[in-house]
Amino acid sequence: MNISDETLMAYLDGELDPETRLRVKAAVAADPALAARVAQQQALIGQLRSAFDDTLHEPVPPRLLAAARAETDSVAAPPARKRRAAALASAWAQSWLPPRRGAFGGALAASLIAGVLLGHALTRHPPGALPFVDGSLVARGALAKTLSVQLASNPDPAAPVHVGLSFRAKSGDYCRTFAVSHEDQRPPYAGLACKEAPGWRIHTLTETDRSGTPDYRMAASNLPAAVLAAVDRLIDGDPLDAGAERAARDGGWTP
Amino acid sequence: MNRSTRIEDDIVALLPRLRRFARTITRHSSDADDLVQAAIERALRSTAQWQSGTRLDSWLFRIVKNCWIDEIRARTRRNRLFAPEEDGEQVGVSYTQRQIDAMAVQKAMEQLSEDQRMAVGLVLIEGLAYKEAASVLEIPVGTLTSRLARAREALQAVLSDTRQEPQ
Numbered sequence: 001m002n003i004s005d006e007t008l009m010a011y012l013d014g015e016l017d018p019e020t021r022l023r024v025k026a027a028v029a030a031d032p033a034l035a036a037r038v039a040q041q042q043a044l045i046g047q048l049r050s051a052f053d054d055t056l057h058e059p060v061p062p063r064l065l066a067a068a069r070a071e072t073d074s075v076a077a078p079p080a081r082k083r084r085a086a087a088l089a090s091a092w093a094q095s096w097l098p099p100r101r102g103a104f105g106g107a108l109a110a111s112l113i114a115g116v117l118l119g120h121a122l123t124r125h126p127p128g129a130l131p132f133v134d135g136s137l138v139a140r141g142a143l144a145k146t147l148s149v150q151l152a153s154n155p156d157p158a159a160p161v162h163v164g165l166s167f168r169a170k171s172g173d174y175c176r177t178f179a180v181s182h183e184d185q186r187p188p189y190a191g192l193a194c195k196e197a198p199g200w201r202i203h204t205l206t207e208t209d210r211s212g213t214p215d216y217r218m219a220a221s222n223l224p225a226a227v228l229a230a231v232d233r234l235i236d237g238d239p240l241d242a243g244a245e246r247a248a249r250d251g252g253w254t255p
Numbered sequence: 256m257n258r259s260t261r262i263e264d265d266i267v268a269l270l271p272r273l274r275r276f277a278r279t280i281t282r283h284s285s286d287a288d289d290l291v292q293a294a295i296e297r298a299l300r301s302t303a304q305w306q307s308g309t310r311l312d313s314w315l316f317r318i319v320k321n322c323w324i325d326e327i328r329a330r331t332r333r334n335r336l337f338a339p340e341e342d343g344e345q346v347g348v349s350y351t352q353r354q355i356d357a358m359a360v361q362k363a364m365e366q367l368s369e370d371q372r373m374a375v376g377l378v379l380i381e382g383l384a385y386k387e388a389a390s391v392l393e394i395p396v397g398t399l400t401s402r403l404a405r406a407r408e409a410l411q412a413v414l415s416d417t418r419q420e421p422q
Contacts, residue, residue, distance in 0.1 A: 005404065006400065007399065009403065009404060009407070010400075011387075013378060013379075013385065013403075014384075015384065015385050040411065040415075041407070041411075044407065044411055044414060045379050046358065047360055047414060048360055048375065048379050048380055049362035049379075049380055050356065050357070050408070051356065051357040051359075051361065052275050052278055052279055052357075052360075052380050053275070054271070054357070055271060055274050055275040055278055056271045056275055057271075058274075060267075060270045060273075060274065061288055063288075063290060063292060064270055064291055064292055064295065065267060065270070067292050067295045067296055067299075068263060068266045068267045068270060068295050069263060069267070070299060075311060077287070114421070129274070135346060186326070203275075229292075230294070232289070233289070233292075
């Protein structure tokens with residue numbers, strides 16, 4: 001029996017009907033050259049699977065679990081406040097992605113979320129700290145000043161705003177994570193801002209757990225999940241080290 | 256629980272396979288989890304499009320595929336299709352034979368076209384039937400099998416030198 005490459009491949013992939021399969025099996029048993037080709041192909045498949053199978057046994061990164069769990073935050077019975085805030089912040093970040101990706105949520109949903117978060121922010125923060133500029137939320141006042149001048153490598157423990165990671169985004173802009181804490185009972189919040197044309201544009205803003213704060217230098221592991229997810233999404237390469245952070249600041253955070 | 260919760264749990268259960276598929280089609284493992292995350296986010300925004308009773312894994316693989324095609328297009332526009340070389344920079348690390356074999360496979364996979372890698376990932380690694388894989392890739396079965404055949408040939412040529420004898 002003459003077995004074409006195509007048939008042999010279908011045999012290996014389990015795509016033959018039972019009758020043809022038996023015929024090929026018999027032919028392979030009778031023909032050492034054919035048997036060698038089958039063995040070679042099976043070894044190739046074994047090699048491919050073994051190269052990628054490790055992925056199945058690795059722990060799934062938390063950010064992927066968080067992404068998969070995000071939806072129930074809006075539909076399940078009362079979600080934890082923190083998780084709702086994270087989901088909002090994530091939706092918020094989505095709404096600021098370039099139009100190509102922003103199409104999914106719809107303008108109405110995006111503006112609704114923006115309204116909710118903005119209203120939220122304005123009741124808690126000095127008027128003018130987080131105004132809209134041309135449809136974006138842009139840092140002003142102490143937040144803007146800190147983002148422009150403070151070095152994470154040289155923190156000021158008394159300041160209400162603390163900068164965490166600084167990095168170059170895929171867009172080329174410089175971005176920094178920040179945390180804001182208060183003397184009184186107002187909950188602290190954290191976020192991510194990038195230096196763009198209108199100033200420090202806020203990409204993500206989320207309340208943080210008071211108890212969970214504040215190592216002000218904020219190692220990556222201390223960042224709220226929503227901020228970390230935003231960093232993951234935007235970052236190009238590694239965060240800036242102390243020298244690069246200083247150089248970027250001295251250059252006015254211009255790419 | 257409601258329908259959304261079941262989908263979400265099913266997606267979580269499929270995460271290891273989604274990551275494996277993403278690793279087979281991206282050249283760099285650093286891209287793979289970004290790709291999975293983008294795909295999950297897109298999937299959750301469009302769960303209404305998933306028809307209950309059809310295979311959730313195929314639906315998600317298709318979203319991963321579409322996200323990757325979008326990413327490739329975006330990178331081509333930005334002229335950075337290839338991420339910086341990572342392999343070979345990890346000097347001084349010692350690898351197990353298994354890891355060395357895996358790296359040889361990764362390198363061989365890099366020689367394939369995007370289309371061929373997706374076919375290999377779905378059929379040879381994920382074990383999808385031709386019909387199912389063709390529907391994920393939105394191509395005819397004949398196109399899938401010819402991509403697979405060329406991919407097998409190319410992989411065989413690169414890997415036959417390095418392959419260990421089957422145990």
